[in-house]
Amino acid sequence: MGSSLNKPELIKDGKRLDGRAFDELRPLKIEAGVLKNADGSAYLEWGNNKVLAAVYGPREAMPKHMTDPTKGIVKCRYSMAPFSGIDDHGRSGPNRRSTEISKVAKEAFENVILLNDYPSGMIEIFMEILQSDGGTRAAGITAASVALANAGIHMKDMMYAVSAGRIDEHIVLDVNMIEDNYSDADMPMVIAPRNNDVLLLQMDGGLDKGQFDQAVKMVLEAGKKIHEVQKRALEDYYNMREGK
Amino acid sequence: MRSLIFPGEEAQSARHAPCTYCENGRVFSSAVGMLDTERGGVVPLEGPWVPRIGEQVVGTVTDSKNHVYTVDLSYYCRALIIGSRYDRESMEIGDVIEATIKNIEDGGVIILSYPKMLLGGVLVNIKPAKVPRVIGKEDTMVRQIESLTRTRMVVGRNGTAWIKGKPQDTELAICAISLIERKAHQQGLTEAVKVMLENESRNKKGE
Amino acid sequence: MEIIETVKGGYVRNMLKEGKRIGGRGMMDFREIKVKAGVIEHAEGSAQADVGDTRVLAGVKLMPEDPMPDTPDQGNIITNAELLQLAYEEYEPGPPNPESVEFARVVDRGIRAASCIDLASLVLEDKKVWSVFIDLYVLNYGGNLLDAGYLAAMAALMNAKVPKYENGVADHRQRDKSLKISNIVTSTTFGKIDGSILLDMDINEERIADTRLTVVMDGNVLRAMQKGLKGSLTIQEIGKMIDTSMEKHAQLKSILENAVKEAK
Numbered sequence: 214m215g216s217s218l219n220k221p222e223l224i225k226d227g228k229r230l231d232g233r234a235f236d237e238l239r240p241l242k243i244e245a246g247v248l249k250n251a252d253g254s255a256y257l258e259w260g261n262n263k264v265l266a267a268v269y270g271p272r273e274a275m276p277k278h279m280t281d282p283t284k285g286i287v288k289c290r291y292s293m294a295p296f297s298g299i300d301d302h303g304r305s306g307p308n309r310r311s312t313e314i315s316k317v318a319k320e321a322f323e324n325v326i327l328l329n330d331y332p333s334g335m336i337e338i339f340m341e342i343l344q345s346d347g348g349t350r351a352a353g354i355t356a357a358s359v360a361l362a363n364a365g366i367h368m369k370d371m372m373y374a375v376s377a378g379r380i381d382e383h384i385v386l387d388v389n390m391i392e393d394n395y396s397d398a399d400m401p402m403v404i405a406p407r408n409n410d411v412l413l414l415q416m417d418g419g420l421d422k423g424q425f426d427q428a429v430k431m432v433l434e435a436g437k438k439i440h441e442v443q444k445r446a447l448e449d450y451y452n453m454r455e456g457k
Numbered sequence: 458m459r460s461l462i463f464p465g466e467e468a469q470s471a472r473h474a475p476c477t478y479c480e481n482g483r484v485f486s487s488a489v490g491m492l493d494t495e496r497g498g499v500v501p502l503e504g505p506w507v508p509r510i511g512e513q514v515v516g517t518v519t520d521s522k523n524h525v526y527t528v529d530l531s532y533y534c535r536a537l538i539i540g541s542r543y544d545r546e547s548m549e550i551g552d553v554i555e556a557t558i559k560n561i562e563d564g565g566v567i568i569l570s571y572p573k574m575l576l577g578g579v580l581v582n583i584k585p586a587k588v589p590r591v592i593g594k595e596d597t598m599v600r601q602i603e604s605l606t607r608t609r610m611v612v613g614r615n616g617t618a619w620i621k622g623k624p625q626d627t628e629l630a631i632c633a634i635s636l637i638e639r640k641a642h643q644q645g646l647t648e649a650v651k652v653m654l655e656n657e658s659r660n661k662k663g664e
Numbered sequence: 665m666e667i668i669e670t671v672k673g674g675y676v677r678n679m680l681k682e683g684k685r686i687g688g689r690g691m692m693d694f695r696e697i698k699v700k701a702g703v704i705e706h707a708e709g710s711a712q713a714d715v716g717d718t719r720v721l722a723g724v725k726l727m728p729e730d731p732m733p734d735t736p737d738q739g740n741i742i743t744n745a746e747l748l749q750l751a752y753e754e755y756e757p758g759p760p761n762p763e764s765v766e767f768a769r770v771v772d773r774g775i776r777a778a779s780c781i782d783l784a785s786l787v788l789e790d791k792k793v794w795s796v797f798i799d800l801y802v803l804n805y806g807g808n809l810l811d812a813g814y815l816a817a818m819a820a821l822m823n824a825k826v827p828k829y830e831n832g833v834a835d836h837r838q839r840d841k842s843l844k845i846s847n848i849v850t851s852t853t854f855g856k857i858d859g860s861i862l863l864d865m866d867i868n869e870e871r872i873a874d875t876r877l878t879v880v881m882d883g884n885v886l887r888a889m890q891k892g893l894k895g896s897l898t899i900q901e902i903g904k905m906i907d908t909s910m911e912k913h914a915q916l917k918s919i920l921e922n923a924v925k926e927a928k
Contacts, residue, residue, distance in 0.1 A: 272533045296710065370485075
């Protein structure tokens, strides 16, 4: 949350800075199977976010002492390119923020991947944020889900992610960078669409119970659209590959 | 193409069918694929090989110690052949073999039996999900490619195929396999491969 | 489909003996080259270069910084490369390895040597200059990173816009003019396998190569060279590579110019 000083007018005439309604997603586009070497991959554009996700595996678990003879392990890397931000040049490599995001994302993926099918194996998931404009963890996880399906890794569900937030008294969906900097709450969620189970939840700011309920409702409603885009991406990939 | 099923979507199928899982008495798909209306379960469009006992595989011997041979199946788990002391011909590192999966031990270690040497030739990797189409119903596809390209082929379920023949014939067989890989889920694939191979051999003769 | 490497090594070698390459490519032919500029709007300049299956993304950022103590009247160029793990199953996590350091340094060298960017023009005021960060992101490895890296870096620089600078602060949302590019360098990387010389090695060729030579040209002028791997080259072989590099320069340069034009 940014300081309330210099806070721009985020909502004007019932619309947000970029002209969106409170419950409106930014434009979302996903393309599956974009990288040659990876076992599965996806490229995603969500608003101004640009994300590349890829999956390798199952392969031999590394380091060796991590091997579990009864089931596979998951490794996850979320990382931001140094040129991804508009104002600054970031140093690449893991920092505390990306380490935390990698951890919670990994735990969500562990929930859906059928790890018993891959004894002694390792599934590696990479999320590279090439351009960032708020909501990059949701963008990364949504893309990585498609990459996992594209790799044919057995999983219980193809999960999606999106965040809801609060600006003044309004609950808003899919917060962008400028909104995130000055918003009063931000809550990224990862959902398994088959039963709406929550696989990742983070919250920061302030919400009352009514606002929380409203935010969840907005996330689940938008999730139907996000999940549709994920499925379409895979469908397009296979249709094109088979020359139809 | 028939319509796709996605992970987490309910699959009208028996329990324990391939690429499905069961939750609260309901069966769901665990992969992107198509419902297999004949045998049940989901035919995946992509995905790693999951070894099963009795399957035929092709690999390269990478180590031998005290009559235990390690075989590289282009798979992340180790595969072993435990030879007996009475083995007449012993295999050497670098030999290419076909064998049958006898057992899968804890930790995924694959035990192979009945190894047969494959001499000469080249090995190619096929996407494991496409192997059934490259082999065809009762081996029809493999046999067709062999006879039209004058090669010998052994296709392992692990996705490794061995091809032996003259260089231009081998290349033709590789072309046929990549055609199948690309169009695996189209109908009339046998015919398409036949047409492609016949055209190619005619072009070669014309040169 | 991939032919398994141990066997493929033999397969590639045997074909080369007959003067042939996989896919019917000539010894001095590039694979298909595609360059797309302006792919990351947040960066001051960006480009993605595909050379066959190799894909490199370059991002250029300009930040106001202190000049280096020994060059107070010049801007800075900082080139870095990441061999992302998602690009190749053998790429490992951790600090930059020798391969990525060499990659970044060789790309940096040619761009500096040819004065592609006029460093004196990067001075903003006393003790404030633009630092030009060139970040190379390898997205897919398919052999010959260097030529793809040069194309991506050069196109990203040609695509770059300079942020507005006022009262000691850069406004990255207002980029009024293009970064001035004085020269365009291109690179051509050759390999030697069992005595055969070939341009633009793919992943299978690179695996069995004895020697590698990168030749960086700016018109008819040699700007940088880098030999890699443990094999050797004769003076005559190097001469031939330089001749070929000169021939290829015009072709590569026009690919860069078209990519930048299309992005506008």
